[in-house]
Amino acid sequence: MTDGAFASPAAVEDPDALAVTEQAQGDLAESLRELVDACVRTRVDDGTLMAVAQEVRTLTQRLLARAQSDPLGIEATSDGRLRDHGNPMVGMRNPIAPPLAVTGDADGTMSASLCLGAAYEGPPGCVHGGMVAAVLDQVVGSAPAMIGRPGLTAYLNTSYRRPTVLGTEHVVRGWIEEVDGWKVRARGDIRDPQGRVTAEADALFVVPRWAREHLGTPTGDAAGIDPADTATQGPATS
Numbered sequence: 001m002t003d004g005a006f007a008s009p010a011a012v013e014d015p016d017a018l019a020v021t022e023q024a025q026g027d028l029a030e031s032l033r034e035l036v037d038a039c040v041r042t043r044v045d046d047g048t049l050m051a052v053a054q055e056v057r058t059l060t061q062r063l064l065a066r067a068q069s070d071p072l073g074i075e076a077t078s079d080g081r082l083r084d085h086g087n088p089m090v091g092m093r094n095p096i097a098p099p100l101a102v103t104g105d106a107d108g109t110m111s112a113s114l115c116l117g118a119a120y121e122g123p124p125g126c127v128h129g130g131m132v133a134a135v136l137d138q139v140v141g142s143a144p145a146m147i148g149r150p151g152l153t154a155y156l157n158t159s160y161r162r163p164t165v166l167g168t169e170h171v172v173r174g175w176i177e178e179v180d181g182w183k184v185r186a187r188g189d190i191r192d193p194q195g196r197v198t199a200e201a202d203a204l205f206v207v208p209r210w211a212r213e214h215l216g217t218p219t220g221d222a223a224g225i226d227p228a229d230t231a232t233q234g235p236a237t238s
């Protein structure tokens, strides 16, 4: 929920060099997304499958020649923002991530376009329900983060109204319903190209006690939004 929502407290040493590294990291992850999609859909012969598997293992060893043992956590990036590049929904470095590009409107509504392929299939031709919930978790949870309250999901109640179809552009939105101290209740939905809701969520995000002293008072840093102003606002309906 933190992806780009906060400025780094420390200056980035060499942003130009870091931008080059990020470009290479992002390109690697994107090439692996293509590989995953090809892995699911390929119909080549058994010999080719075995040969490719061996080649992939060789490539894996090249990457592991220098690798950290811990997960990525949150890092300062070349644009001076804190980002979680390992995040499985938005992470630029994570081939499992679609990745979602979440942006905020002036009224605090967060949105992202969503078009998932064969690797995310649940019911035939449709997005897996767990993936639908994860996407909503991410986009809805980014709304509290944008007002300085990057909470963990306490609950996420998801209603599935229609199938979310693979290979089709959907719009995901999240917005704040109510702010109560460090607790933020937020809602969101996914709509198909006809504007029909395929899934919607009602969620509570809580900034954990261990994080509150580090955050101090909510900063509203990323959007300059006063939580009091957004507490009763929903999104513009379309």
Ligand SMILES: CCCCCCCCCCCC(=O)SCCNC(=O)CCNC(=O)[C@H](O)C(C)(C)COP(=O)(O)OP(=O)(O)OC[C@H]1O[C@@H](n2cnc3c(N)ncnc32)[C@H](O)[C@@H]1OP(=O)(O)O
Pocket (backbone or CB within 6 Å): 001, 002, 137, 141, 150, 151, 152, 153, 154, 155, 183, 204, 206, 207, 208, 209, 210, 211
């Ligand atoms: C820098 C940050 C990093 C932020 C980094 C963000 C990374 C991205 C995360 C992506 C989204 C996820 O996947 S999050 C991962 C999935 N979620 C989790 O793993 C969360 C696991 N649960 C927890 O850690 C905890 O239970 C918390 C944080 C939710 C709350 O624990 P706590 O901090 O000790 O506070 P606690 O006193 O228990 O609760 C605080 C208030 O919230 C209410 N509350 C708590 N849970 C619920 C609930 N399920 N339903 C209703 N209300 C609830 C309590 O009644 C209380 O209200 P009152 O008495 O004050 O009125």
